Amino acid sequence: MPKIIDAKVIVTSPGRNFVTLKIITEDGVYGLGDATLNGRELSVASYLQDHVIPCLIGRDAHRIEDIWQYLYKGAYWRRGPVTMSAIAAVDTALWDIKGKLAGLPVYQLLGGASRESVMVYGHANGTTIEDTVKTALEYQAQGYKAIRIQCGVPGMASTYGVSKDKYFYEPADADLPTENVWNTSKYLRIVPELFKAAREALGWDVHLLHDIHHRLTPIEAGRLGKDLEQYRPFWLEDATPAENQEAFKLIRQHTTTPLAVGEIFNSIHDCRELIENQLIDYIRATVVHAGGISHLRKIANLADLYQVRTGCHGATDLSPVCMAAALHFDLSIPNFGVQEYMRHTPETDAVFPHAYTFADGAMHPGEAPGLGVDIDEELAAKYEYNRAFLPVNRLEDGTMFNW
Numbered sequence: 314m315p316k317i318i319d320a321k322v323i324v325t326s327p328g329r330n331f332v333t334l335k336i337i338t339e340d341g342v343y344g345l346g347d348a349t350l351n352g353r354e355l356s357v358a359s360y361l362q363d364h365v366i367p368c369l370i371g372r373d374a375h376r377i378e379d380i381w382q383y384l385y386k387g388a389y390w391r392r393g394p395v396t397m398s399a400i401a402a403v404d405t406a407l408w409d410i411k412g413k414l415a416g417l418p419v420y421q422l423l424g425g426a427s428r429e430s431v432m433v434y435g436h437a438n439g440t441t442i443e444d445t446v447k448t449a450l451e452y453q454a455q456g457y458k459a460i461r462i463q464c465g466v467p468g469m470a471s472t473y474g475v476s477k478d479k480y481f482y483e484p485a486d487a488d489l490p491t492e493n494v495w496n497t498s499k500y501l502r503i504v505p506e507l508f509k510a511a512r513e514a515l516g517w518d519v520h521l522l523h524d525i526h527h528r529l530t531p532i533e534a535g536r537l538g539k540d541l542e543q544y545r546p547f548w549l550e551d552a553t554p555a556e557n558q559e560a561f562k563l564i565r566q567h568t569t570t571p572l573a574v575g576e577i578f579n580s581i582h583d584c585r586e587l588i589e590n591q592l593i594d595y596i597r598a599t600v601v602h603a604g605g606i607s608h609l610r611k612i613a614n615l616a617d618l619y620q621v622r623t624g625c626h627g628a629t630d631l632s633p634v635c636m637a638a639a640l641h642f643d644l645s646i647p648n649f650g651v652q653e654y655m656r657h658t659p660e661t662d663a664v665f666p667h668a669y670t671f672a673d674g675a676m677h678p679g680e681a682p683g684l685g686v687d688i689d690e691e692l693a694a695k696y697e698y699n700r701a702f703l704p705v706n707r708l709e710d711g712t713m714f715n716w
């Protein structure tokens with residue numbers, strides 16, 4: 314058996330913080346797993362270092378499911394983003410090891426390719442509608458078949474999804490949380506105008522997506538969905554906070570605009586009600602925050618029964634290790650929808666050399682054994698952890714709101 318003899322947590326900040334787990338086996342084969350939880354990185358690093366790694370030593374790296382169950386059931390304290398990101402890192406690293414030992418890319422172990430490549434969506438944003446449309450046209454020229462569009466809201470100093478630097482959107486931008494201000498009425502007026510302008514400029518052969526980032530009530534989301542139907546959005550994401558899953562029934566009663574939810578979900582139990590009641594069209598859970606490749610496959614299998622497709626979260630705070638794992642998963646499952654791809658900075662890409670590629674609006678994980686991603690530890694050591702928080706959000710009267 315490939316016995317696990319060592320494991321370590323690597324925290325590095327090549328432009329932003331990443332937490333990576335490296336599991337090493339007796340014969341020197343190692344695997345990597347992403348454990349990055351944006352704005353709360355060190356909690357997962359400690360969970361792994363202090364509570365998981367000691368339990369891994371001596372175990373058979375091939376027993377992925379058993380180790381998953383051991384960490385999940387054995388902790389007693391189930392679910393939650395910290396636990397599930399830590400378990401995800403172990404699971405991902407073990408799939409990487411299994412692939413390397415088999416001499417096969419992970420997607421082959423998951424049943425092989427169900428498609429030639431996976432469609433990804435890029436992020437076009439700008440402070441004005443014109444700016445956003447201009448950026449979206451650039452994405453279209455680069456071959457993207459799906460583009461998320463977000464623009465600034467007149468009268469608001471900052472808006473979710475609109476970056477200072479258009480190429481690499483980075484919300485975790487300060488060592489204490491930045492305070493944003495929100496006005497729903499202003500927002501609801503601008504989004505249909507953005508979609509109208511985007512359709513006029515980009516035509517109808519490109520998928521347009523939009524992220525509400527949990528900012529609307531169900532009835533407001535229903536109204537926006539209805540207003541946007543004429544522009545045929547691919548999806549509206551995180552229309553309302555999803556703790557109360559019943560809320561999505563109200564949105565569904567008012568609009569046929571497809572809905573996507575789940576980037577902050579950690580478990581199949583967070584997804585179950587939405588999927589079984591067909592209240593969403595796309596499930597956004599991804600490898601690092603939802604228990605790894607093994608658990609995400611269970612979520613996808615459940616979703617497949619209800620014609621819900623996947624749309625894995627793929628923001629820059631998910632490392633190239635997660636990106637690689639997500640691409641192997643996306644390529645293999647029958648009910649793939651789309652994969653988010655925000656692109657990493659050149660500094661990040663240099664720390665995590667990878668085999669995955671982008672061409673014509675789609676990505677492929679490559680044919681390297683395992684995940685096809687590595688970490689340059691010497692380079693990683695040069696980028697120290699840099700405390701960075703996600704912003705918080707208030708209504709104009711100072712009420713604390715959803716970011």
Ligand SMILES: O=C(O)C(=O)C[C@H](O)[C@H](O)CO
Pocket residue numbers: 351484524526576626627628629630653703
């Ligand atoms: O990529 C998206 O859809 C997001 O909503 C990005 C999130 O705000 C980001 O990943 C938070 O860490």
Ligand SMILES: [Mg+2]
Pocket residue numbers: 524526550551576
């Ligand atoms: Mg989102």
